[in-house]
Amino acid sequence: MNNESLRDVYVGGVGMIKFGRYPEENVATLGAQAVQLALADGGMQLNDIEMMAAGCLYQTNMIGQKILKEMGMTGIPVYNVANACATGSTAFREAYFAVGSGAYDIALAVGVEQMGKRGLLGGITGDPAYSPEGVMGTGTMPGVFGMAGLEHSRQYGTTIEQFAQVSVKNHEHAMANPLSQYQVRVSLEDVLNARMVAYPNTLYMCCPTGDGAAAAVVMSKEKAKQFSRELIKVAASALTTDPYTDRVLTFPDVNTMTVNAAREAYEQAGVSPQDLNSVELHDCFATAEVLHYENLQLAPKGEAGRWVDEKLTDLAGPQGDPRWTPVNTSGGLLSKGHPIGATGVANICEITWQLRGQAGDRQVPDHKAGMAHTIGLGSACAVHILTK
Amino acid sequence: MTSDTATEAKPGLRPIVDYLIMPNENSVEGAYLRGLQCKSESCRTVFLYAPTRRFCAVCNGKDEDQFSTVRLSDEGEVWVYTVVHQSWPGIPTPFVGGIIDVGVEGDAEAKVAVRANIVGVEADPKNLRMGMKVRGKAAVAHKDKDGNDVVVWHFEPA
Ligand SMILES: [Zn+2]
Numbered sequence: 001m002n003n004e005s006l007r008d009v010y011v012g013g014v015g016m017i018k019f020g021r022y023p024e025e026n027v028a029t030l031g032a033q034a035v036q037l038a039l040a041d042g043g044m045q046l047n048d049i050e051m052m053a054a055g056c057l058y059q060t061n062m063i064g065q066k067i068l069k070e071m072g073m074t075g076i077p078v079y080n081v082a083n084a085c086a087t088g089s090t091a092f093r094e095a096y097f098a099v100g101s102g103a104y105d106i107a108l109a110v111g112v113e114q115m116g117k118r119g120l121l122g123g124i125t126g127d128p129a130y131s132p133e134g135v136m137g138t139g140t141m142p143g144v145f146g147m148a149g150l151e152h153s154r155q156y157g158t159t160i161e162q163f164a165q166v167s168v169k170n171h172e173h174a175m176a177n178p179l180s181q182y183q184v185r186v187s188l189e190d191v192l193n194a195r196m197v198a199y200p201n202t203l204y205m206c207c208p209t210g211d212g213a214a215a216a217v218v219m220s221k222e223k224a225k226q227f228s229r230e231l232i233k234v235a236a237s238a239l240t241t242d243p244y245t246d247r248v249l250t251f252p253d254v255n256t257m258t259v260n261a262a263r264e265a266y267e268q269a270g271v272s273p274q275d276l277n278s279v280e281l282h283d284c285f286a287t288a289e290v291l292h293y294e295n296l297q298l299a300p301k302g303e304a305g306r307w308v309d310e311k312l313t314d315l316a317g318p319q320g321d322p323r324w325t326p327v328n329t330s331g332g333l334l335s336k337g338h339p340i341g342a343t344g345v346a347n348i349c350e351i352t353w354q355l356r357g358q359a360g361d362r363q364v365p366d367h368k369a370g371m372a373h374t375i376g377l378g379s380a381c382a383v384h385i386l387t388k
Numbered sequence: 389m390t391s392d393t394a395t396e397a398k399p400g401l402r403p404i405v406d407y408l409i410m411p412n413e414n415s416v417e418g419a420y421l422r423g424l425q426c427k428s429e430s431c432r433t434v435f436l437y438a439p440t441r442r443f444c445a446v447c448n449g450k451d452e453d454q455f456s457t458v459r460l461s462d463e464g465e466v467w468v469y470t471v472v473h474q475s476w477p478g479i480p481t482p483f484v485g486g487i488i489d490v491g492v493e494g495d496a497e498a499k500v501a502v503r504a505n506i507v508g509v510e511a512d513p514k515n516l517r518m519g520m521k522v523r524g525k526a527a528v529a530h531k532d533k534d535g536n537d538v539v540v541w542h543f544e545p546a
Contacts (some may be wrong), residue, residue, distance in 0.1 A: 047527050059502065106456075120474065120475070120476060123475075123476065124476050124479075125532065127478075127529070127532075128476055128477075128478040128479050129530060129532040129533060129538065130404075130532060130538075131404075132404050132405055132471070132503075132540070133475070133476065133479060134476075134479035134480065134481075134485075134505075134540070135404060135505060135529040135530075135540040135542070136404060136405065136482055136503055136504050136505060136540050136541065137485035137486060137487070137503035137504050137505060138470065138472050138475070138483075138485035139478075139503070140472065140475060140502035140504075142470075142474065143470045143472050143485050147468040147470045147487060148468075149468065149469045150468045150469065150470065150518065151467070153518075154468065154518040154519075195473070195474075196471070196473045197472075197473060197474045198470045198471065198472045198473065198474065198485075199470050199471040199472075199473075199513055200470075244433075244445060245502070246488060247489075247500075247501035249423045249436070249445070249501075250389075250436070250487060250500075250501040250502060250503050251467070251468070251487040251501055251503065274456070299394075321521070339407065
């Protein structure tokens with residue numbers, strides 16, 4: 001995609017509720033809370049919003065309108081978006097286009113999900129007696145991402161300990177994020193000895209299910225100057241699906257669409273991987289994060305395992321090393337949580353806070369550029385780059 | 389899954405996927421996997437058989453007669469695997485799920501990936517190896533609620 005014909009778009013306000021479990025709430029009341037946080041953060045009113053894109057995967061039906069019925073029915077156009085785990089990112093991208101096209105000056109993206117203790121995802125619909133799940137392999141997410149990790153082991157010798165270390169790191173990062181669903185410090189032994197879900201992913205290497213909501217307001221430069229304390233630019237917005245690759249119709253390819261989206265995002269932004277100060281990437285499973293170091297060009301092909309060993313993506317890693325790029329400072333999906341529709345927008349919140357220097361004890365010093373990445377199987381991959 | 393109530397089909401053997409073909413009505417003997425191979429010379433991609441596939445997902449081939457029906461080899465090689473310890477209610481664990489590359493009879497170049505269980509070994513990574521040779525066969529897995537014997541295709545170490 002060529003974004004040169006679009007005008008520049010800026011993040012004007014962000015907000016998210018603490019991810020967790022809210023059985024007494026519903027998707028509209030959760031979403032409305034996040035929207036109010038983003039409006040307050042940007043110093044604006046609901047009346048200032050001209051267009052809204054709402055993402056929710058499991059209760060898609062008119063979710064944006066339901067949110068407005070909770071907080072203010074202003075009559076604006078609303079788009080409802082579902083795009084697997086890239087749902088929130090896709091809503092953000094629609095808001096980006098609404099402003100980038102010049103049609104609107106201020107647009108709102110909100111992502112929300114209420115999953116409760118939903119447990120496993122994927123592999124089955126209905127009665128297992130009629131499903132190939134469990135008798136002809138597996139399509140459950142832990143299984144698919146377990147196999148994707150072993151594919152990397154097969155090619156490059158990546159070890160189970162290296163995958164597990166990602167979980168240790170992201171749980172540690174979350175200790176500094178009060179909005180994280182879990183704030184639990186875990187050791188490598190804890191992760192390796194936890195209950196096996198699907199080899200090599202143990203319980204701590206699988207993201208939790210939960211409830212959550214996040215919102216972001218985007219706007220033109222003029223409006224951003226009017227409302228915002230600091231100009232945070234959406235420098236790139238890329239969205240891809242699977243191209244045909246070997247085995248993809250049988251075994252989801254979690255790599256190629258990420259490679260393609262990242263390449264396009266770097267081109268759009270005119271930014272190189274070395275310029276990124278932090279990355280929020282889609283660590284739905286610990287194995288996935290390792291693969292994406294290479295897919296997003298943070299590490300050379302085959303060296304993701306070494307990146308783990310040298311703590312090059314760890315907030316507590318070697319700051320002076322030019323290869324150091326902290327990944328998932330928020331705690332990532334593994335600890336912060338993954339209420340599906342909210343995830344992509346929550347990533348935008350984290351990068352925005354990092355750019356503004358508002359990330360508290362998890363702040364990356366001198367933060368000038370960050371990336372937010374989500375993928376959903378089936379397939380959709382979104383990559384955004386924010387700069388100041 | 390849905391039986392025609394007008395004819396009241398008797399319970400029998402029911403393959404769990406469309407690409408598992410059973411020439412014998414009363415036995416798994418002779419069962420095999422079927423593929424569809426794109427006839428476009430520059431493509432030749434093999435898909436797992438689906439009676440409704442009309443177009444080639446690789447080259448966009450859309451001829452009336454785009455695909456040859458091909459028989460897939462019983463022999464395969466494990467590309468990747470996982471050992472599943474947690475699944476949906478009603479699905480026994482642990483089991484070994486794999487992605488198996490199989491060949492195509494009559495085309496030495498072609499391959500297609502099959503998702504299947506690997507059986508005949510204890511469900512432990514120490515018994516499994518990516519690249520290991522396996523042999524596929526049909527077997528009855530369980531009964532469904534209509535009284536059918538559900539037939540699956542799985543692989544054993546060769
Ligand atoms: Zn073709």
